[in-house]
Amino acid sequence: MTSPDATNVLESTQIVIEQALRRLGYSDSMVELLREPMRILTVRIPVRMDDGTTKVFTGYRAQHNDAVGPTKGGVRFHPDVNEIEVKALSIWMTLKCGIADLPYGGGKGGVICDPRKMSMRELELLSRGYVRAISQIVGPNKDIPAPDVMTNAQVMAWMLDEYSRIREFDSPGFITGKPLVLGGSRGRETATARGVAIMISEALRMKGIPLAGARVVVQGFGNAGSYLSKFMYDAGAVVIGISDVHGALYNENGLDIPDLLDKRDSFGGVTNLFKQTITNEQLLELDCDVLVPAAIENQITEQNAPHIKASVIVEAANGPTTLEATRILTERGILLVPDVLASGGGVIVSYFEWVQNNQGYYWSEEEVDQKLEAMMRKGFHQVYEIHQTRKIDMRLAAYMAGVRKTAEATRLRGWI
Ligand SMILES: NC(=O)C1=CN([C@@H]2O[C@H](COP(=O)(O)OP(=O)(O)OC[C@H]3O[C@@H](n4cnc5c(N)ncnc54)[C@H](O)[C@@H]3O)[C@@H](O)[C@H]2O)C=CC1
Numbered sequence: 001m002t003s004p005d006a007t008n009v010l011e012s013t014q015i016v017i018e019q020a021l022r023r024l025g026y027s028d029s030m031v032e033l034l035r036e037p038m039r040i041l042t043v044r045i046p047v048r049m050d051d052g053t054t055k056v057f058t059g060y061r062a063q064h065n066d067a068v069g070p071t072k073g074g075v076r077f078h079p080d081v082n083e084i085e086v087k088a089l090s091i092w093m094t095l096k097c098g099i100a101d102l103p104y105g106g107g108k109g110g111v112i113c114d115p116r117k118m119s120m121r122e123l124e125l126l127s128r129g130y131v132r133a134i135s136q137i138v139g140p141n142k143d144i145p146a147p148d149v150m151t152n153a154q155v156m157a158w159m160l161d162e163y164s165r166i167r168e169f170d171s172p173g174f175i176t177g178k179p180l181v182l183g184g185s186r187g188r189e190t191a192t193a194r195g196v197a198i199m200i201s202e203a204l205r206m207k208g209i210p211l212a213g214a215r216v217v218v219q220g221f222g223n224a225g226s227y228l229s230k231f232m233y234d235a236g237a238v239v240i241g242i243s244d245v246h247g248a249l250y251n252e253n254g255l256d257i258p259d260l261l262d263k264r265d266s267f268g269g270v271t272n273l274f275k276q277t278i279t280n281e282q283l284l285e286l287d288c289d290v291l292v293p294a295a296i297e298n299q300i301t302e303q304n305a306p307h308i309k310a311s312v313i314v315e316a317a318n319g320p321t322t323l324e325a326t327r328i329l330t331e332r333g334i335l336l337v338p339d340v341l342a343s344g345g346g347v348i349v350s351y352f353e354w355v356q357n358n359q360g361y362y363w364s365e366e367e368v369d370q371k372l373e374a375m376m377r378k379g380f381h382q383v384y385e386i387h388q389t390r391k392i393d394m395r396l397a398a399y400m401a402g403v404r405k406t407a408e409a410t411r412l413r414g415w416i
C-alpha cells in the first residue's frame with residue numbers, strides 16, 4: 001500500500017504502525033491510539049535578537065505514548081520543522097526505545113529556526129525560551145529531551161541550566177547529550193554513528209561482504225555522518241562519497257576522512273570548500289556496497305530507488321526512505337536496515353546517561369561502548385529474524401519489534 005502523499009512522514013508511519021499492530025493481533029482502538037502522539041504542545045518563543053528587534057519562534061514537543069515510562073527524544077532546530085514531522089519523529093522514538101527494550105516511550109521536539117543564521121547569544125536565548133515554554137510537560141521522570149539536527153551538547157547545557165533555574169534544583173537527568181562536566185555520558189557524542197557502524201557490520205555479514213575494503217557512501221556530514229565516516233575509515237572500509245547541504249564529494253579511491261573532519265564546520269558543512277563536487281542526487285546513486293543516508297527525510301524515493309547500486313542501505317537519518325522506495329529496494333534484494341533500528345545508538349546511550357545521572361556513578365567509555373554494541377546487535381538479530389520468518393520487509397519487521405512493548409503496556413494498564 002502507498003500513502004496518498006509519499007513524502008508525508010506521518011501518514012507513511014501510520015500505515016506501517018497499523019500493519020504492525022494488526023499482525024501482532026491488536027484491536028482497532030489500539031491502532032487508533034498509537035497512530036498519533038497522545039500529546040503535542042505548540043509554543044511561541046519571543047527572542048530579543050542582536051539587532052534589538054524581537055522575533056517570535058514557533059516550537060513543538062510531541063509525546064507519543066508514556067505507558068512504558070517517561071517519553072524520550074531529541075530536539076531539532078531547523079527551518080523545515082513542522083508539526084507533522086515532529087509527530088512522526090515522536091512515534092519513531094517509541095519504536096527505537098521498543099526495539100532496544102528501554103523503559104521509555106517516544107517524544108520529540110523541534111523549533112522552526114535556522115541556527116546557521118543566529119549568533120550564539122540568540123541561540124542561547126532561544127534554547128532557554130524553549131525550555132521555559134515546555135517546562136510544564138518535561139522532566140527527568142516525564143519527558144527527557146536530547147540533541148538532534150542542529151542541536152548539540154552546548155544547547156543541552158543551556159536547556160539544563162534553564163530547567164534547573166525554573167525547578168530550583170539541579171537535575172542532570174532532565175536532559176541527555178550534555179557536556180561531560182555537566183553529567184553527560186562518555187560515548188554519547190559518537191553513539192549514533194557507533195550504532196550505525198555496528199549495523200553496517202551485521203548487514204554486510206548477512207551479505208557475505210567483508211567490511212575491510214567495502215565501498216561506503218554517506219549522505220550528511222554532521223554528528224551522525226561525520227563520526228560514521230571516521231569509524232568506517234578506521235575499520236578499513238573505503239569511504240568513496242560524503243555530502244552535506246551544499247553538495248557532495250566523490251573519490252573512487254577513497255576520501256581523506258580525517259582531513260575532512262578537520263575542515264568541517266560546526267553544522268556539518270565541508271563540501272563548500274571544494275571546487276570538484278557532485279550533487280546529493282548523484283551521490284545516492286554511486287556504485288558502492290553500503291549507502292548511509294545520514295541527513296534528512298525523503299531522500300530515497302520511488303524515483304531514485306530503481307537506480308541505487310548499494311547492496312546494503314543503513315538508515316542513520318530518521319525517515320530518509322519513502323514506503324514505495326522501501327518496497328522497490330526490498331524487491332531488488334537490497335538489505336535495508338531501517339532508521340528505527342539503525343539509529344537507535346543515540347537514544348541507547350542517552351538512556352545510559354540518564355541511568356548514570358540517577359545513580360551518580362559514571363562508566364568508562366569502554367563500558368558504554370560494550371553495552372551499546374550488545375544492545376544494537378541484539379536489536380538487529382531480533383528484527384532480522386522477524387523479517388526472515390514472517391517474510392516481510394525489514395521496516396515492517398522493525399515496527400513489529402518496536403511497537404510491541406508500548407502496545408502491551410497500554411493494554412496491561414487497561415487503557416485499551
Ligand atoms: N544526533 C543524534 O544523536 C541522532 C541523529 N539522528 C538523525 O540523523 C540525521 C542527521 O542528524 P545529525 O547528524 O545529528 O544532524 P547534524 O545537524 O549534525 O548534521 C546534518 C547533516 O546533514 C546535512 N544536510 C542537511 N540538509 C541536507 C540536504 N538537503 N542534503 C544533504 N545533506 C543535508 C548537513 O549539511 C549536515 O552535514 C537526522 O535525521 C537525525 O534525526 C538519529 C538518531 C540520533
Ligand SMILES: O=C(O)CCC(=O)C(=O)O
Pocket residue numbers: 072073074075096144145146147148176177318343344346347348350
Ligand atoms: O538521545 C535521545 O534521547 C534521542 C535521539 C533522537 O532524537 C533520535 O534517535 O532521533
